[in-house]
Amino acid sequence: MRIAQQYKKIAFRQGLRASCALSLCLFFPVLASAADSNYDQLIIQAREGNTRGLLDYMHAQEQQSELNANQVADWLQVAGWSGNDAEVTRVWQRYHTSMDIPVRGVAAAARAYRNQKQWNTSLSLWEQARQLEPRNDDLHVGWVMTLADAKQNYRALQEAEAMLVADPSARNYQLLAYVYRSQGKSWDTLFATTRAEGIEPTNAELEQSLLGTLSANRISGPALNMSQSAKISPQFERTLEADAAAELVRMSFTSTRSERDRFLVADKALARYDVLLKKWKDDPAAAVEYRRARVDRLGALLNRNRYSEVVSEYESLLADGKPVPDYARRWAASAYLADRKPQEAQKLFSELFGPTNAVNLPTDDEQDxxxxxxxSENYAMAQQEVVQILEKSPYQRHFYGSPTPGPNDKWLLGRTLLVQYEVMTNDLPAAEKLSYNLARSAPGNQGLVINYASVLDARGLPRAAERELKIAEALEPSNLELERQQAYVALDLQEFRQMDLLTDDVVDRSGEDPASQRLDRIRDIHHKSELRISGSQGIDSDSPVSGSHDFTLNSAIYGPPMGDNWRLFAGFNYANSEFEEGKGITRDALGGIEWRARDYWIEAELSNRNYNGGDKLGARLSGWHDFNDNWRVGGSAERLSQNTPLRAMRNDVTADGGTAYVRWYQNERREYQFSVAPSWFSDGNNRWEFGLSGKERMLTRPNLTLDFTPSLYGSVNSKENVPYFNPKQDFSVTPAIQAEHVMYRHYETVWSQRLVAGVGAYWQKNYDTGLITQAGYGQRLQLNNTFDAGVMLTWDKRPYDGKREQNLGVAFDLNVRF
Known part of the structure; x- marks a missing residue:
């Protein structure tokens, strides 16, 4: 409205000057015969802006004598100058039927009716005035502007262009600009205004008109520069300054030519806002611009990845009790999401988008x-959004003006989001199938190949993921998302040097990016020290293996990695229990070194074992090798084996031994392992243990998994009649069900519960087959990828030497990175 008023003022100013001159020329004869000698002075005062005197005179004179046509025309003009359109129309309606009012009065009435939006009456009066003075261009200008106001767009534009062809003057360009603006053609308006100002560059009114047009078209920087030499009000100057800063905010959302330049515009905007906010903070006249600057500054903070500041400032603006515009609320929603406050983000998005179908939203809005x-784990609404996009987005779409259909980005977006939905809801087989089809159908789309690789890595197949990432690397080796995913895969493959190099490059190029910060944190956690504790406490047990009131504790502290692959560790183990022959206690102080590399893991340990009042030196060497993502072989060799029964140690019987195993891993839903564990006891007994265990996924839901975990176990001992449980031969089959339920999850904070139940059979040579029953319930808490602790109450009942014994106890474990 402010700009529209400027257009009206500027367009009519020259007409008013000509009309005023004409008014005085026509009035001089009247003045000579007027009874009031002050009439001339009142006219001069009215031209200078003091209209009250002449208007009061006209009111009084009207009561005393009959006014002539020139006086009525003067009254209409001066009332129009004072902005009193109601008085103009009242005077016109009273006198126009009883006298021939001069053109200047008719034009004043036409303007008044136009201001009151009585377009037809105004146009009729303009036509009347033009008939009286057909060569008066000022009247033609007023008529065209009224046509524009009345939305007679075609005729208004036709007439304005005709005047411009006849006379390409600044005034006619300005008229054309007015017509364009009334039709919402902002860039055409700018063109015409620029041409007008170019013809008369010293015209201050045209300069202000151009300033307003530049500002309206969001060309705020040049407008602010131009304002330095123009005479504008302080309020308009503040508006231009706020506009220029807002322009920088908008520019900060655009892509930059290089990664290092991505924050330059945002930093420049923030620096300008720091100056403006300091200048306007204590100025009551600048309260509106001060709040606007605070609102617009949110966008620059968002682009600078200062999400917590966006949230804090947005909440501060809300606390003022004044509404925050939707575009700033959209920024706040993005900041909440990036700041890991998805519930607040979801609430804002719902308020902003309301019932809008997801397919009608811009791509960024759909993804956020x-x-x-x-x-926020609102899986039902997420699924509904994805379904809407899939159902309403055909593979191809038609573009206006082109007979050839083109690819539909929404079609691809819907399937990409579906992959993410399936990954986050644990439906990894479906995610792998869909991501594979997308990657293979568009091999030139690097993002799709990276997504497929990430799904493979999530399924525990890092080598397959690595191969896909190598394919993607050929397209754009320095892609940040590619390097991030390569770093995660390198960590899973124990390629620690490669992981460090990739992470260093990512952090150097995009250290403020949340995805890069998360990768850097994972790398930092990898370089931390590690504490491992596990153990159990018997509550009620009469087992000949564990004894009663048994307690075990195993602990180890691993130092930070050295030379990428090495870690030193030290630990302490303790066990005690009550047996028929007395209490058994062992204490182990141990230390060693761990070596990890691609496809290999080796750990060597020396220990001092204290039992029955004496000390002995123990040793262990363990390791494994991966042939590929599916097959692993491993084993260990021990002197004074940790698996020696405590009851045997209580009776001065030790054992050396080892293990060997083969593991087959298909994916997170299926795996099996076969193991062999020989032990050579110091009393001459040789034991061979065999085991086969596995996992089959039965049910997967976003917060629930149900696994079938079969287990086969058998052993053979060469001696009998030894002081520890030592069946000649035994064999057990124990199928079990394990359910895990996530009760609470917020990013890396996970609180879950686990229920285990199984029923099987146990056979021991020379005894009947007996029933095995087992159950367990536990809970686990994981915090910030650095703390993982669990506790489980376990119960089982099984035969020992033909007699069923029960065991009730608590098992616990703790892993802390520090």
Missing amino acids: LFYAYME
Whole structure:
């Protein structure tokens, strides 16, 4: 409205000057015969802006004598100058039927009716005035502007262009600009205004008009520069300064030519806002611009990845009790999401988008809304959004003006979001199938190949993921998302040097990016020290193996990695229990070194074992080798084996031994392992243990998994009649069900519960086959990838030497990175 008023003022100013001159020329004869000698002075005062005197005179004169046509025309003009359109129309309606009012009065009435939006009456009066003075261009200008106001767009534009062809003057360009603006053609308006100002560069009114047009078209920087030489009000100057800063904010959302330049515009905007906010903070006249600057500054903070500051400032603006515009609320929603507050983000998105179908939203809005749903675990709404996009997005779409259909980005977006939905809801087989089809159908799309690799890595197949990432690397080796995923895969493959190099490059190029910060944190956690504790406490047990009131504790502290692959460790183990022959206690102080590399893990340990009042030196060498993602072989060799029964140690019987195993891993839903463990006891007994265990996924839900865990176990001993449980031969089959339920999850904070139940059979040579029953319930808490602790109450009942014994106890474990 402010700009529209400027257009009206500027367009009519020259007409008013000509009309005023004409008014005085026509009035001089009247003045000579007027009874009031002050009339001339009142006219001069009215031209200078003091209209009250002449208007009061006209009111009084009207009561005393009859006014002539020139006086009525003067009254209409001066009332129009004072902005009193109601008085103009009242005077016109009273006198126009009883006298021939001069053109200047008719034009004043036409303007008044136009201001009151009585377009037809105004146009009729303009036509009347033009008939009286057909060569008066000022009247033609007023008529065209009224046509524009009345939305007679075609005729208004036709007439304005005709005047411009006849006379390409600044005034006619300005008229054309007015017509364009009334039609919402902002860039055409700018063109015409620029041409007008170019013809008369010293015209201050045209300069202000151009300033307003530049500002309206969001060309705020040049407008602010131009304002330095123009005479504008302080309020308009503040508006231009706020506009220029907002322009920088908008520019900060655009892509930059290089990664290092991505924050330059945002930093420049923030620096300008620091100056403006300091200048306007204590200025009551600048309260509106001060709040606007605070609102617009949110966008620059968001682009600078200062999410917590965006949230804090947004909440501060809300606390003022004044509404925050939707565009700033959209920024706040993105900041909430990036700041890991998905519930608040979801609430804002819902308020902003309301019932809008997801397919009608811009791509960025669709993605942010989807992740707000997923990260707040509102899976139903996330699925609904994905289904809407899939159902309403055909593979191809038609573009206006082109007979050839083109690819539909929404079609691809819907399937990409579906992959993410399936990954985050644990439906990894479906995610792998869909991501594979997308990657193979568009081999030139690097993002799709990276997504497929990430799904493979999530399924525990890092080598397959590595191969896909090598394919993607050929397209754009320095892609940040590619390098991030390569770093995660390198960590899973124990390629620690490669992981460090990739992470260093990612952090150097995009250290402020949340995805890069998460990768850097994972790398930092890898380089931390590690504490491992596990153990159990018997509550009620009469087992000949564990004894009664048994307690075990195993602990180890691993130092930070050295030379990428090496870690030193030290630990302490303790066990005690009550047996028929007395209490058994062992204490182990141990230390060693661990070596990890691609496809290999080796750990060597020396220990001092204290039992029955004496000390002995123990040793262990363990390791494994991966042939590929599916097959692993491993084993260990021990002197004074940790698996020696405590009851045997209580009776001065030790054992050396080892293990060997083969593991087959298909994916997170299926795996099996076969193991052999020989032990050579110091009393001459030789034991061979065999085991086969596995896992089959039965049910998967976003917060629930149900696994079938079969187990086969058998052993053979060469001696009998020894002081520890030592069946000649035995064999057990124990199928079990394990359910794990996530009760609470917020990013890396996970609180879950686990229920285990199984029923099987146990056979021991020379005894009947007996029933095995087992059950367990536990809970686990994981915090920030650095703390993982669990506790489980376990119960089982099984035969020993033909008699069923029960065991009730508590098992616990703790892993802390520090």
